[in-house]
Amino acid sequence: MKKVATRFAPSPTGALHIGGVRTALFNWLYSKNHNGKFYLRVEDTDKERSKDEFKDQIIQSLKWIGINYDGEEYIQSKKVDDHIKVANELLKNGNAYKCYCSSEEIEEQKKRARQKKIPYIYDRKWRDKKESDAPKDIKPVIRFKSKIDGTSILKDLVQGDVEIDNNTIEDFIILRNDGTPTYNLSASVDDHQMNMTHIIRGDDHKINTFKQIQIYQAMKWELPSFAHIPLIHTIEGKKLSKRDQASTLDDYSKIGIMPDALRNYLLRLGWSYKDKEIFTLEESIKFFNLEGIGKSPSKLDMSRILSMNEHYIKNINENDLFTQLTEYCKLYKSEIQSDKKDKIKKSLTFLKNKAKTLEDIFNNGQYIIKDEVDFNKDDLKLIDDKARKVISDFNTQFKKIDLLSREILEAIVNDLIKSHDINFKGVGQPLRIMLTGSKFGPGIYDIILSLGKEEVQKRLNNILKIKN
Numbered sequence: 001m002k003k004v005a006t007r008f009a010p011s012p013t014g015a016l017h018i019g020g021v022r023t024a025l026f027n028w029l030y031s032k033n034h035n036g037k038f039y040l041r042v043e044d045t046d047k048e049r050s051k052d053e054f055k056d057q058i059i060q061s062l063k064w065i066g067i068n069y070d071g072e073e074y075i076q077s078k079k080v081d082d083h084i085k086v087a088n089e090l091l092k093n094g095n096a097y098k099c100y101c102s103s104e105e106i107e108e109q110k111k112r113a114r115q116k117k118i119p120y121i122y123d124r125k126w127r128d129k130k131e132s133d134a135p136k137d138i139k140p141v142i143r144f145k146s147k148i149d150g151t152s153i154l155k156d157l158v159q160g161d162v163e164i165d166n167n168t169i170e171d172f173i174i175l176r177n178d179g180t181p182t183y184n185l186s187a188s189v190d191d192h193q194m195n196m197t198h199i200i201r202g203d204d205h206k207i208n209t210f211k212q213i214q215i216y217q218a219m220k221w222e223l224p225s226f227a228h229i230p231l232i233h234t235i236e237g238k239k240l241s242k243r244d245q246a247s248t249l250d251d252y253s254k255i256g257i258m259p260d261a262l263r264n265y266l267l268r269l270g271w272s273y274k275d276k277e278i279f280t281l282e283e284s285i286k287f288f289n290l291e292g293i294g295k296s297p298s299k300l301d302m303s304r305i306l307s308m309n310e311h312y313i314k315n316i317n318e319n320d321l322f323t324q325l326t327e328y329c330k331l332y333k334s335e336i337q338s339d340k341k342d343k344i345k346k347s348l349t350f351l352k353n354k355a356k357t358l359e360d361i362f363n364n365g366q367y368i369i370k371d372e373v374d375f376n377k378d379d380l381k382l383i384d385d386k387a388r389k390v391i392s393d394f395n396t397q398f399k400k401i402d403l404l405s406r407e408i409l410e411a412i413v414n415d416l417i418k419s420h421d422i423n424f425k426g427v428g429q430p431l432r433i434m435l436t437g438s439k440f441g442p443g444i445y446d447i448i449l450s451l452g453k454e455e456v457q458k459r460l461n462n463i464l465k466i467k468n
Contacts, residue, residue: 002195002197003035003036003037003197004031004034004035004036004037004197004198005036005037005038005194005195005196005197005198006027006028006030006031006036006037006038006039006196006197006198006199006200007027007038007039007040007074007191007194007196007199008020008023008024008027008028008038008040008041008062008067008069009040009041009042009043009076009187009190009201010042010043010058011042011043011044011046011049011050012042012043012044012050012051012052012054012055012057012058013046013049013050013051013054014054014248015054015057015061015248015250016057016058016061016248016250017240017247017248017249018232018240018247018248018249018251018252018266018300019202019231019232019240021061021065021249021262021266022229022232022266022269023200023201023202023229024062024067025065025067025266025267026200026229026271026288027198027200028067028069029267029284029285029288030198030200030288030289030290031198032285032288033285033286033288033289036197037070037071038069038070039069039071039073039074039194040059040062040069040073040074041073041074041076041190041194042055042058042073042074042075042076043076043186043187044075044076044077045076045077045080045180045186047077050077055073059073061249061250064253064259065249065259065262065263066259066260066263066281074190074194076186076190079189079193080181080186082189082193083181083185083186083189083190084175084179084181086188086189086215086219087142087174087175087181090144090215090218090219091142093218094145095144095145095218096142096143096144096145096174097126097142097143097145097171098126098134098140098141098142098143099122099125099126099140099141099142099143099171099173100134100135100138100140101122101125101126101138102138106122109122119168121168121170122143122170122171122172124171126140126143127143127171138177139177139178140177141173141175141176141177142173142175143171143172143173143174144172144173144174144184144185144211144214144215144218145171146166146169146170146171146172146211147166147169148166148167149166149167150166151163151164151165152164152166152210152213154206154209154210154213154226155225155226156206156226156227156228157198157225157227157290158203158227158228158229158230158290158293158295159206159228159295160295162206164207164210169207169210169211169214172184172211174215183208184208184211184212184215185215187212188212188215188216191212191224192216192219192221196224197224197225198225198226198227199224199225199226199227200226200227200229200290201227201228201229202228202229202230202231203228203229203230203231206228209226209228227293229270229293230270230294230295230296230297230298231297232269232270232298232299233298233299233300234300235299235300235301235302237297237299239297240300249262252305253328253332254332255357255359256309256328256357256358256360256361256362257305257306257309257357257358258309258312258313258316258324258358260281260312260316261305261308261309261311261312262305262308262309263281263284264278264279264284264308264312265304265305265308267279269298269300270293270294270297270298271288271292271293271294272292273287273288273292278311306357307356309356309357310355310356313352313355313357313358313361314352318345318348318349321348321352322341322344322348324358325344325348325358325361325362328358328359328362329362332359333359333362334369336369337369340368340369343368343450343452344365344368346450347365347368347442347446347450348361350442350443350446350450351364351365351442353442364441366436367435367436367437367441367447367451368450368451373434373435373436373437373463374437375433375437375438376433376437376438376439379433379437379438380433382429382430382433382439383430383433383434383463386420387426387429387430388430388464389420390416390420390422390426390427390430391430391431391434391463391464393416393419394412394413394416394427394431394460395457395460395461395464397412397415397416398453398456398457398460399457401453404448404449404452404453406445406449409445409448409449410445413427413428427444428444431444432444432447434459434460434463435448435451435456435459
């Protein structure tokens, strides 16, 4: 029995789509579950749209979410000669033929199909014609001689038996008139040469699979197993495309979704194992199977992604959380200065409260990160004479503290509540505004403890000097 081998084969024509990430994840997990190999194949034969920057981005995106591939990436464009060789073999053994139809003829066939409101299928005009009938002024394409009669059955590992009438599969082009191979030929040759045992991909590839199986059969190659995953839809039930908001992996990274959280969400998007929701990486590999994949499309739900991310933020080791936060800030915000890092790290326990993303933590910690307080103008209006008197009295008592603690702070605040005949809000709100610039934010004791005595005094003194 062959060792399991799977692959992920993106085209480097843009950022990695979230649907592609899930496909890569399922392939990777399946191979790891079976102690097999997982490969990355870069399908870069579209020279006009393929860019190295996208290839590098895809590789980095896979690395970010924790998907590592075996060996070096397989570059499809370097194997074009092999693809052309197979096309010529198919031509030689009678499984392909040269088609001399002009572009005008093909367009006319398509026009007639549109008028009849039926799918376009090439009329196979040159399938049985002699080479001697060929026009001299037209460079031919090479078409595969598809089966015409009967039906074909695909034993899909996810969808079950899928049957198709052979006459619905056209004699598809395998070499263009400029001599370049097409997708179905290249993918078939590559999968064969890479010794793929399982092809796991989106169910929009089912028609391609039927075409590729015929190429395999014509070349007398051993067939791999096929599994087609239902596509990801929007919450409205439409097919998710690159034009949709938050459709690429970068979109999630930029808003502070953590890789483990997104990987867990994508794992559960269309796959289940009993009633388990949260999976460690080890558990994902151990439990993953194709039987757990549903047959219906899954809806991408941003609220569930945020909920999953919130769970990870709350439960992750705070040293790891701090590492991810600093990296996130470096990439997408502003790098946390070295003299602020200890304060941020010690404050994560409360900064992560109610935070659903790393961006939320960054925003919650702005009062620590920034040297100058950015005051909300409307909130600043709440600092009236009474509030200033309360804070002035707080500052007087605060200066006398030798050892800063929550208990001492509570005692000072309780004393002010009694002496000024106010509630906790009457002390906490103006104090929070003066120290952070906003009436919203972490608890006031947490704010003071995170800033430290010296910084608190500096900020209070500065704001108390300002006259209304």
